[in-house]
Amino acid sequence: MELVVALGLIVFKVALLIAILLLLPLPLTWLERKVAGHMQQRMGPMRVGWHGLLQPVADGIKLLTKEDHIPAEADRFLFKLAPILALAPPFVVFVAVPFGESVSVLGTEITLYVSNMNVALLFVFAVIGIEVYGVIFGGWAANSKYAVLGSLRTCAQMISYEIPMGFAVIGVVMLAQSMSLLEIVRAQADVWNIVYQPVGFFVFFVAGLAESQRIPFDLAEAEGDLGAGFHTEYSGIRFAFFMVSEYAIMLLTSVLAVILFFGGWNGVLVPLPPLLWFVLKVAFFVYVFIWFRFTFPRYRYDQLMAIGWKVLLPLSMANIIITGVAFL
Amino acid sequence: MSRALDRTGIWIGWAFFADLANALALTFGYMFSRPVTMQYPDKEKWLPYSRYRGHHFLKRDDEGEIKCVACELCARICPCYCIEVIPYEDEKGNRHPAKFEIDMARCLFCGLCEDACPADAIALGQQYEFSSFSSRDLVIGRDDLLGKPGKAATGGGVVSARLNTEQDVLVETSEPQGYNWWRNIRRT
Ligand code: SF4
Ligand code: SF4
Numbered sequence: 285m286e287l288v289v290a291l292g293l294i295v296f297k298v299a300l301l302i303a304i305l306l307l308l309p310l311p312l313t314w315l316e317r318k319v320a321g322h323m324q325q326r327m328g329p330m331r332v333g334w335h336g337l338l339q340p341v342a343d344g345i346k347l348l349t350k351e352d353h354i355p356a357e358a359d360r361f362l363f364k365l366a367p368i369l370a371l372a373p374p375f376v377v378f379v380a381v382p383f384g385e386s387v388s389v390l391g392t393e394i395t396l397y398v399s400n401m402n403v404a405l406l407f408v409f410a411v412i413g414i415e416v417y418g419v420i421f422g423g424w425a426a427n428s429k430y431a432v433l434g435s436l437r438t439c440a441q442m443i444s445y446e447i448p449m450g451f452a453v454i455g456v457v458m459l460a461q462s463m464s465l466l467e468i469v470r471a472q473a474d475v476w477n478i479v480y481q482p483v484g485f486f487v488f489f490v491a492g493l494a495e496s497q498r499i500p501f502d503l504a505e506a507e508g509d510l511g512a513g514f515h516t517e518y519s520g521i522r523f524a525f526f527m528v529s530e531y532a533i534m535l536l537t538s539v540l541a542v543i544l545f546f547g548g549w550n551g552v553l554v555p556l557p558p559l560l561w562f563v564l565k566v567a568f569f570v571y572v573f574i575w576f577r578f579t580f581p582r583y584r585y586d587q588l589m590a591i592g593w594k595v596l597l598p599l600s601m602a603n604i605i606i607t608g609v610a611f612l
Numbered sequence: 613m614s615r616a617l618d619r620t621g622i623w624i625g626w627a628f629f630a631d632l633a634n635a636l637a638l639t640f641g642y643m644f645s646r647p648v649t650m651q652y653p654d655k656e657k658w659l660p661y662s663r664y665r666g667h668h669f670l671k672r673d674d675e676g677e678i679k680c681v682a683c684e685l686c687a688r689i690c691p692c693y694c695i696e697v698i699p700y701e702d703e704k705g706n707r708h709p710a711k712f713e714i715d716m717a718r719c720l721f722c723g724l725c726e727d728a729c730p731a732d733a734i735a736l737g738q739q740y741e742f743s744s745f746s747s748r749d750l751v752i753g754r755d756d757l758l759g760k761p762g763k764a765a766t767g768g769g770v771v772s773a774r775l776n777t778e779q780d781v782l783v784e785t786s787e788p789q790g791y792n793w794w795r796n797i798r799r800t
Contacts, residue, residue, distance in 0.1 A: 319643065321647070322642070322643045322644075322647060323639045323642050323643045324642070325642060325645060325646070325647050325648045325649075325796070325798070326647055326648075326649050327647045327649045327651075330649075330651065575636065575639065575640065576636075578639060579632075579635050579636050579638075579639040580632070580635065
């Protein structure tokens with residue numbers, strides 16, 4: 285009996301998580317377009333629903349009813365596989381991400397995480413690495429020069445930025461003496477990691493921008509020079525998959541930034557419910573992502589590589605060494 | 613000395629991303645400034661200035677007779693050859709156009725016909741909503757031109773409007789003068 289209840293709870297949590305992650309891109313696209321509009325003194329979507337609130341729904345219907353076009357020269361199997369490969373990992377990663385300690389519903393304690401892995405951080409980085417394959421396969425399978433160029437860039441970009449990103453979080457792991465995200469947040473109950481690890485946060489954030497392929501590092505889909513980059517040939521629902529994946533990763537980077545460096549659900553000064561604190565912090569980072577997108581131009585490809593290898597990597601290594609020395 | 617200081621200042625700022633922070637502050641400020649979007653046609657509409665060159669109109673003189681003397685100067689000067697005038701002579705011996713057609717599909721609204729006219733008979737008015745599904749409908753004859761609205765007395769404002777699609781696309785508004793659209797433009 286207990287086993288059934290526990291299993292049911294896990295299934296319910298996973299279902300809820302998937303539902304939230306699938307639905308969240310709707311308000312996020314709306315927000316992105318609104319913020320973009322107002323930063324450019326426009327209004328953004330205004331016609332569908334109150335202040336365009338239903339615009340994402342209209343977009344969704346449009347994408348679902350569009351023709352699902354596969355180019356004649358494309359590798360059909362990989363072409364169909366790529367969007368799924370891009371979509372699945374960001375969802376899987378959230379299994380290891382805690383959203384709070386626990387809440388009591390009807391007298392039973394329900395934990396706000398699906399699993400408490402002791403190597404959660406490693407799991408996150410390992411699984412999110414798979415997402416790159418979606419982008420690479422997508423670009424390769426389409427058999428279009430723009431798509432291939434986009435995915436080649438992604439390849440190089442992902443490899444060069446995953447390394448400093450991985451190094452940047454080592455400082456956090458050293459402070460918390462654990463790789464479990466739950467332990468990391470608990471270790472920040474008094475002082476957030478950002479105080480001890482500003483450099484680590486900087487490297488993590490910049491690498492996170494690059495990992496989620498957002499401006500100023502969105503070379504994989506640079507509209508100006510590559511059409512639409514790796515998803516040039518995608519249409520309809522498959523294109524929507526890539527879009528949802530992009531938003532899920534943006535969300536994941538924000539969530540990780542909050543958990544690793546900004547104390548997770550630990551609040552300061554104002555006593556709010558922990559979950560609300562968490563959501564507020566994540567929302568702030570999502571806003572920062574959007575804000576960056578409509579402020580900065582795109583870096584050139586060689587600049588991207590130079591930043592990755594000549595600035596972020598040494599910085600993250602120095603950060604590890606200094607943290608280690610301070611520990612001793 | 614001060615220049616050296618300046619330069620170190622710039623380098624320190626650069627190391628701490630002062631330029632990026634500036635850019636972020638600017639876009640953040642813009643986010644809270646008023647949008648300049650004019651919600652045409654169902655919420656707002658722009659009223660043209662009196663100097664605006666819109667749809668042509670033909671004028672009448674004090675007796676109600678058409679001013680045009682069918683000299684065809686406008687047809688000659690028109691860079692697009694879109695005016696066609698065929699004259700006739702009435703009982704009193706005055707020349708008037710029997711046929712006066714402007715092909716609005718070809719007109720580029722340069723206003724040369726207005727400048728060329730010796731009788732001050734043709735001008736470009738304030739109407740700018742005459743899109744059509746067929747370019748044939750854009751060939752406007754003499755009688756239609758006589759009925760077109762003339763120059764605006766005032767203008768330049770944005771008034772609230774309502775869309776009426778019953779008979780053609782019509783924007784209805786009753787306000788004489790709206791707000792100045794330029795007031796929302798940031799000049800920093
Ligand atoms: S406005 Fe210019 S183009 Fe139009 S009818 Fe007059 S002269 Fe021709
Ligand atoms: S409108 Fe003016 S220029 Fe043209 S034919 Fe008549 S009088 Fe001549």
